[in-house]
Amino acid sequence: MRASLSDLLDAHAALVADGATGTNYMQMGLGPGEPPELWNVEHPERVTELYQLFVEAGADIILTNTFGGNASRLALHHAEGRVHELNAAAARLARAVADEAERPVVVAGSVGPTGALFEPLGPMTHDQAVALFTDQIEGLRDGGADVAWIETMSAPEEMRAAAEAACAVGLPYTVTGSFDTAGRTMMGVHPGDLAGTFAGVAEAPLATGANCGVGAADMLVTVLHMDAEAGAVIAKGNCGIPQFQGTEIVYSGTPELMERYARLAVHAGARIVGGCCGTSPEHLAAIRRGVDAGMADLAAGSRQVPDHDTVVAEIGPLTQAVPSTAAGQRAGAGERRLRRRG
Secondary structure: OOOOHHHHHHHOOOEEEOOOOHHHHHHOOOOOOOOHHHHHHHOHHHHHHHHHHHHHHOOOEEEOOOOOOOHHHHHHHOOHHHHHHHHHHHHHHHHHHHHHOOOOOEEEEEEOOOOOOEOOOOOEOHHHHHHHHHHHHHHHHHHOOOEEEEEEEOOHHHHHHHHHHHHHHOOOEEEEEOOOEOOEOOOOOOHHHOHHHHOOOOOOOOEEEEEEOOOHHHHHHHHHOOOHHHOEEEEEEOOOOEEEEOOEEEEOOOHHHHHHHHHHHHHHOOOEEEEOOOOOHHHHHHHHHHHHHHHHHHHOOOOOOOOHHHHHHHHOOOOOOOOOOOOOHHHHHHHHHHHHHO
């Protein structure tokens, strides 16, 4: 059943986005270094299966298997000439699953970073990045994506380039950063400043937020620093902390932990809650329960914005420092509140 993200946000206090792509595909046979985007044409049944499992687990939003679907990333696998093909194929598979669902499900076209540094630190120019992202988002649109889901970004220049490309293609868009460096992105963006990054872009994002980075506890602190008044906030945290067990990486988060994380995320102000690395369909079903519980709390007027002590008690210790002060009263006030209680 087709729906726009705007319509779902208008109709519901909170929505559930899906879980991990890469770590789940590894369980399905994806080899080390193998680009998952090629599965959109080589193993479409596996891609469809994961989309379907996430819908069955309760996802309102499913992301396409296109995180590395820009020409810069695909060039590493000699597939830079297949951008439109691979992105359109991924979106078509997701579109078929969403259209068969008994409730509205949004198809979000995943747009990850190029992997290149922007000038003057590196060779990538603004115009080159816009062109790369435009090619990718055109494929996603043509395959049936409802929204461009720009994710795991660090540099404000890259965020804006992807946003401009989405506008040029005619798709609404969302943006999430990875706040994994002392509470900021690797390129220094503070969560309280993220929404302001898109001032002057032709269309504002439908939502901004955070994904990946570190564990669920840090994700909640990041959300607390975001400006909910600037638009819907996304929280798509990793399933706990990655740990080596022999030669394999295993994420520490249990379904019970992810259920608590999701409920607290709704109380913290997130409108879209999902999981990133390590989040299986089982974990996502728990996130669905947590979001539903959080929405019930809001409906009953019993919202309690979590503080540092609550986050640590419910989810576990933080793995990095509280973000340093950013411009904006809300972010500064949030930081002072967390430090005072920490």
